[in-house]
Each structure stands twice: as structure tokens, then as C-alpha cells.
């Protein structure tokens with residue numbers, strides 16, 4: 001490959017020609033994108049713009065095979081680069097030419113193209129692969145969920161390794177075409193809009209398109225026997241929901257919850273601004289897990305979320321993530337509060353709207369419920385550590401932080417902030433400190449002390465500190481749960497606490 005001669009002056013061009021050939025300058029892309037919790041997640045040296053996945057899946061054997069075409073642009077002179085992947089690779093081509101490849105680490109696929117790739121140059125990688133994802137263990141587990149009639153990829157932060165090669169980090173978003181052939185009578189569910197279904201020789205191919213920037217962990221695939229419902233929102237967006245035919249006693253409650261998706265998304269638009277994507281829905285496969293996940297445009301719900309009857313609160317949580325988590329994603333996994341604090345607070349706002357307890361009452365209750373010696377307070381929601389990334393404190397203390405912010409800046413500025421952030425950062429990323437700076441900008445107030453108190457202190461904020469932020473702390477920081485009455489919505493919200501307890 002040749003350097004593009006974009007250097008303006010002849011002297012500079014001469015210097016460029018005088019240096020060694022690009023093969024000597026090009027270096028390997030980093031095996032990680034630089035995440036503080038997961039140093040080997042994602043990769044350096046390139047940026048993906050599109051994934052095209054053309055797959056075949058056989059439910060009886062859990063056999064997945066196919067071809068991924070990854071469209072990317074080099075961000076350095078690359079002698080070699082990595083994708084994150086765990087299945088068996090049969091062949092790799094870069095720019096149509098066979099490339100050498102090797103595996104390393106837990107999930108690294110190292111690709112050496114026939115010639116180095118210049119910085120700024122677009123390139124295309126074709127990876128042919130196959131495997132039995134439920135049998136492939138990385139770090140001692142598989143994120144692929146096997147069901148009696150198929151399998152599901154939905155997990156956080158690891159999910160993609162078991163079904164497509166990727167730059168596996170929310171910093172590198174891309175669009176997706178996911179086309180999966182399954183035996184007739186079986187369905188394949190993914191993100192976005194269903195472009196076509198075609199049937200031939202006993203196989204049906206489902207072709208899905210997700211054409212807004214999407215993080216790798218938010219890409220999902222579910223194969224199984226589903227009842228699919230379709231509808232259109234008042235604004236004309238397609239709604240596609242899918243329910244396993246085998247949900248048993250949970251079938252009614254699952255529908256009574258997930259069928260309210262359009263209503264909930266419409267309500268959330270009033271809180272967070274216009275819905276950021278062009279499709280919506282949800283799916284409930286017959287998995288034995290208990291969590292739910294905000295997979296883009298089409299959240300995943302475990303049947304167990306509906307074991308006690310309908311639970312609209314979990315639908316509120318996952319749809320809130322479409323703004324906070326999906327459209328605006330973490331910069332680094334330590335920023336998980338910008339996802340979970342807001343999704344939990346949306347559940348509190350829904351409770352407020354439904355007359356089942358205000359967000360203030362829920363904040364007061366959570367504060368009183370956990371005595372000072374409770375380990376709950378040792379987790380800092382603003383930087384919980386990888387082992388506590390999905391700890392209840394990230395959700396509940398994280399939501400108290402938002403109530404404290406609301407009390408500090410007043411409803412007008414608070415709701416302007418909630419709407420403004422997803423608009424300003426749409427399809428991008430943001431950190432906890434970025435949000436703090438944004439809230440300071442909108443409100444014109446210094447907020448460092450408030451954020452430090454609720455997100456970056458490894459102990460229970462004192463009663464005076466809580467009261468200063470409008471949290472009703474009764475007889476001191478040790479006041480028991482009796483100090484604040486339990487809001488009616490608490491049970492349903494608490495039942496969603498397994499939301500990301502994924503493994």
C-alpha cells in the first residue's frame with residue numbers, strides 16, 4: 001500500500017519520500033482500547049463503522065457459522081491489529097487478500113494483513129468462522145445462553161465474543177446488518193428493523209438492520225421459537241416484540257409488561273427528549289437467567305422478571321437506557337453510573353407518575369434503609385470497581401445522587417439537564433465527570449461537593465450532609481428503615497435488582 005501524498009509542500013513531500021517505506025513505520029494496534037477496568041477489551045489502531053454478519057444457526061446442535069465483514073478505518077499505520085473473538089476462525093481476508101491470523105490472550109484475534117495499512121485508510125476485514133458458542137469458555141464462562149429451542153447473546157460487558165468478531169468496547173460504535181438463517185419454524189431476533197425474511201430449502205433467513213451507532217455489547221441475537229407481535233407507534237416507528245412460545249405461566253405477565261413498550265417510550269420522551277432510534281420493542285426468550293439488558297432498540301428480558309406478575313418498572317428501566325447507555329454510552333466501564341443511575345431514577349419517576357411513591361420518598365427510603373455500617377455505602381457509584389460494576393449501590397445510591405441534584409438545582413434545571421445531555425451527546429459517549437460538568441454548565445452552580453458526597457465517597461453521607469441536599473435523614477446517619485416509610489413501588493423496583501446480575 002502507498003502513502004497518500006497529502007503533504008502540502010514539496011519539501012515536506014521530499015522528506016516523506018526520504019523516510020523508510022511504510023512497512024518499517026507501521027506498528028501493531030494495541031490489544032486493548034485503554035479501559036481502566038478491562039484493559040484488554042476493545043483494540044487500538046482502527047475504528048469500525050459497520051458490521052455485516054451473515055450467519056447460519058442450528059438449534060439442535062448450537063452450531064453457529066458464518067462470515068463477518070467488518071468495515072473500518074485505520075487510525076495509525078498498522079502492521080497488525082486485533083479483533084475480540086472467541087469462536088474458531090477459519091479464514092481472514094483484509095482488503096480481499098488473505099491475511100495471517102493467530103489467537104492470543106483470552107479473546108484476541110491477531111490479524112496481520114498482507115501489507116501494512118496506512119493511517120486514515122478505510123479497509124475491510126472478512127472473517128469466516130464457526131463454533132458452538134455454549135461450549136466456548138472465556139475466563140471460565142460463556143455468555144451465550146442456551147435455550148431448549150436455540151440460543152441467545154445478551155450480556156454486559158461481554159457478549160460479542162461468542163457470536164461475532166469486533167472492537168468490543170462502547171467507544172467504538174457502528175451500524176449493523178445481521179442476517180441469520182435458521183430452520184423453518186424457528187425465528188432469529190436482533191436489533192433494529194426487520195428488512196426481510198426469505199425461505200428456501202427448509203431454511204428461513206431473517207435480515208435485521210440497526211442503522212444508528214450501536215455499541216458491541218448492545219448487539220443481540222436470539223434464535224428460538226417465538227410469537228412475534230408488530231405494531232407502529234403514534235410517530236410511525238415500528239414496534240417488534242418477540243415472546244418464546246414456551247414461557248409457561250409467565251407468558252401473560254410478560255406480554256402485559258413488554259406490550260407497553262410504546263407507551264413507556266412515549267412517556268420517557270417527555271423526560272429525556274425524542275427517542276433516539278428508529279425502531280423499538282423487546283424480547284423474552286425461554287432462558288433460565290433472571291436479568292434484563294438494554295440491547296439497542298430491543299431489550300432482552302428474562303421470563304423470571306415476570307414471575308410475580310407484570311413488571312412495567314423493568315420495561316421503564318431498559319427503555320430509559322436507550323437514552324442513557326445506548327445513545328449516550330460510557331467512555332470507560334468505570335462510568336457505569338451514567339447508565340444505571342439514570343435507568344433506576346427513571347423507575348423512580350415512573351413510580352412518582354403512577355402515584356406509588358415519589359422519587360424523593362424513594363431516595364429518603366433508600367438512605368434510611370441502609371445503616372452506616374452496611375457494605376452498601378462502601379461502593380462508590382462513580383467508580384465502583386469492576387467487581388462491583390453492577391452493585392445495588394450503583395443503582396440506588398446512584399439514583400439518590402440524582403434526587404440530590406434535583407433538590408440542589410430545582411426541577412426546571414434538573415429536567416433541562418436530563419433532556420439536554422442525551423441531545424448534546426447523541427450517539428456518543430460520556431463520563432461521570434463529563435455529566436457533572438454539564439450539570440454545572442446548565443445550572444450555573446458548582447456541584448463538585450454534591451457529586452463527591454453521593455458518588456465518590458466510600459461511606460454513608462452524614463445526616464447533615466444528606467439534609468443539605470434535601471434527603472430527609474431522620475435521627476442521624478444510623479436511623480433505621482423505620483425512619484422513612486416504604487413506597488408502594490419499592491417491591492417492583494427491587495425485583496428488577498437482578499437486572500444485570502449476569503453471571
Ligand SMILES: [Zn+2]
Pocket residue numbers: 294317321339340343499500
Ligand atoms: Zn440497567
